[in-house]
Amino acid sequence: MTSETLGDVNDILEHIGNMKKYQLCTLFLTSLFYCAAAMQTLVIVFTQADMDFRNIWPALANMFLMFGRIPGGLLTGQLADRIGRKKTITIGLFLLGGFGLGTAYSVNLTMYIIFRFFSAVPIAAIYNGCATLITEVVSPSKRAHVVIGLVYSWGIGICLLSLFAYFIRDWRTLHMAVSLPNFVLCPLAFWLFDESPHWLYSQGRYKEAQAVLEKIASRNKMDDRFSVVEHHKERKDTHSNQDGNKTEIDGKLNSSSSTSEDDSKHDPGQCMQMLKTQKFVVILLICAFGWLACDMGYAGLAIGSGLLPGNVYINNAIGGGVELIAYSMALLVIPGGRKKIYILLVAFGGIALIASAFVKYLLSESQ
Template sequence: MASDDSEITAPAAAVSKLVSMNIDDMLEAHCGEFGPWQLKHFLLTCTAWALEAFFTMVMIFADHEPVVMCGSGSTGSSCDVCRSDPGSWEWVGGPHASTVAEWGLVCGEKYKVGLVQSVFFFGCMVGAGIFGHLSDSFLGRKGSLTIACTMSSVFGCFTAFSPNYWFYGATRFFTGVSAGGIGLCAYVLATEPVGPSKRGTAGMSTFYFFSGGIALLPLIAYLFPTWRALYIASSIPSILFLVAIIPFISESPRWYLVRGKVDKAMEVMREIGKGNGREVPENVQLALDFQYSESSSNKVLVGSIVDVVRSPLTRFRLVLSVVISFLCSIVYYGLSLNVVNLGTNLYLNVALNAVAELPAFFITAVMINIFGRKPMSIVTLWFSGVFCLVGALIIQPVEAWKIVRMVCGILGIFGMAGTYNLLFIYTLELFPTVVRNAALGCATQASQMGAILAPLVVLSAGAFPFAVFGFCGILGGILAFYLPETLNRPLYDTFTGMEVGEKDQPVQV
């Protein structure tokens, strides 16, 4: 009988030694928060942000209004296209220099430039919602990123063969749908395997790739001066990404866990530990936060934006995130597109705006871990808003004042780029894994709504766009006062985990 008892109790004793941990705890204790594995995975995944920059900002060069040369040989404002006879002037660079030159999008047709740009951002808004849901559900982060990049490369190439304006608008819409999913999926996929103390800095660093893509775009546009060649050239990197990078990217262990695929999640965690020169003990098992039991570890958890709205803890957070993202996007994309109205060198201005974003990312990445997410959101929003208001006060058209307004725009981009990047990590931390991409997708959709309005604001030219951008920046900073601080708080997996973890931390309003 004694031997029988030992045979029965031995397995039970082994089971009792199992240690259940959530992903953050396992990263801290056994895998490493940001070692060589995370660095490689982060760099590969975030390359997708440069692709999104190409698909988004290519419109600055493809849809710009080229310089006009009159029959007398004069160029610029002295040659009025709207009042001159059709044969008395020509576009510098030829009729294929841009969509404006090829399809005559000037004078009474000028609104079509802003319209097609808004259509692209409308597609981004649709895509953010679609891919936000797909990446949280059966496709996962990696699968959604793969499909988004494939669609972008296909429709980007189709755009180059547009026979008319309306076909061009349709292809830009579908490119926007796919581009709206690239940054969203890449961001979550890159940051979810990172430990809690390193996640803020890693999340802030993703936008280096977006700005790097913008900085490269003027060179690509210079090498491919016609808009059709430019669209093909800016789509090829996406094809290379699918072939050379996607196969080496891992799916998020957090997605595996909430989908009930604990074994898959453990495989990735052991891979992370091995890549970092560490080892996950055999008796350690992943579990959802605050649900450390064998009965719940394989449960598939599915959430939606409806669950976010139902929860008193996340409802107000969602509203604030949506409104601030909307205002921030009007300023960021508005300042980026407004370079065509400044009367300065287009290639240089776009490059300077992109370069101005880089130190903003570095400074905010350092400061958010010192002062917190909330204070830095307020400061960067107000910094951008103040300089935009200064730019609105400059109404003299002389060359010197053009330079001053350009500097105000660069400083506005500097502040808003820091905010735009910060909002991603902030929003990610405000919601649990089970609905994180859905909530981030909702905020991204609001951001795209702001981007839809931005080209229409830019059409007015003059001081008005700067006044709008300044107002949005100041208002956004005021609203940020009502968000809770998330510095050094866990990245929760479930609503239950978040409620238990913050029961002693009252919601800040």
């Protein structure tokens, strides 16, 4: 999808209500799915304390869950681009419920780890699909806000998991309790969600994109007049009538657009074209390494809370509460840019993790 195409849909979204009833309802639904994914991810915090092989359980199960996120992220990202965000989320919820039940009926460690590995795929589908969908029903100026609003539900899910686990002490029953709701959420996603207007436009399905945008306008009680189909026709007419004296920018835009009837469809080769830019590759590698480091640290802290001294239910709930505070801080720093804040927080997090290791060592020495 070209930046010109995106601009058309974004302008319409800006005019028909950026953060009103429709967007808030979509945010609420996606938050429910995020809660389900959070509870399924961190349920091992409570199951690891109820197993005979506790010493090897957390490390192995956590490692294979993280490994599962690698193919999960790659596959579900491609799937969302091919069949749409709505279907990807729906499939993810169904599979998460199925793999969760399989985990509950595991008869040994190997079976448990296999189901945890495959559970990572639908978790990635829900995580990425919901984040993409919610950002594609608002204009760019509100995307950071809705994503942070969405991830609040991850911290809430962690706190709710502590409540579930407190009343459900058997690990098999707990797995079933956090898995069965996915079968209820699955039809909700199918019936209540609309497909992303951005994705529909990128696939050349202009009438369907128009219908979704009209529904957004109706829910938000906006009477602005617009036509996605006319936008597309006007853009095609402009391209076909241009003479050879085009500006450099116009030439670049036209070179990325096809003269065929479905010229806005996504071209997979465009992704590879981006990798030919050295600066983009460097940024991509830095962000990927930073995400890897953050993910490793988060997995160790979140899942390791079950092995800390003290009450496991309180420890896990505190972890969820800290996440809510962190998300609130992120809202405050949105206007300040990204680079400096990212460097500051990564440095602070690294120092805190290293310091925690020294604290543990000093405490063990004193005893």
